[in-house]
């Protein structure tokens with residue numbers, strides 16, 4: 001199978017960290033969205049650094065900054081969204097729609113999966 005450039009959104013989550021690991025293991029060029037919103041959350045910062053050590057690229061991007069999402073999406077051809085953690089399902093969907101808008105504006109993504 002050919003190799004892809006993969007962006008994982010929600011990469012430090014339970015599912016996301018497993019997707020990052022699998023993507024790296026399968027030799028895909030792997031990008032992980034690094035949200036400034038996480039601040040100094042030690043566990044997340046350490047996990048992101050460990051992804052970087054394993055060969056992933058960290059890309060800064062925020063759901064409150066459309067252009068930053070477009071710029072992140074433009075780097076890849078596959079987007080896997082494993083975000084959650086937003087209390088209301090409707091809010092979670094609104095957040096995911098922001099990613100969909102960024103993917104549409106970027107115009108280069110071939111595959112997009114959301115869990």
Ligand SMILES: NC(=O)c1ccc[n+]([C@@H]2O[C@H](COP(=O)([O-])OP(=O)(O)OC[C@H]3O[C@@H](n4cnc5c(N)ncnc54)[C@H](OP(=O)(O)O)[C@@H]3O)[C@@H](O)[C@H]2O)c1
Nearest residue numbers: 010011012013014015016035038063082083084085086115
């Ligand atoms: N856990 C399971 O067994 C399981 C099974 C089947 C399906 N799922 C589905 O898989 C998805 C992920 O589940 P999970 O268990 O991995 O969730 P999780 O551990 O809570 O991780 C979700 C990730 O979403 C990101 N996130 C949290 N709040 C956010 C916000 N306000 N804005 C943007 N991103 C935010 C965070 O990633 P960053 O900080 O890295 O951005 C967080 O680590 C969900 O849709 C869930 O329904 C989970």
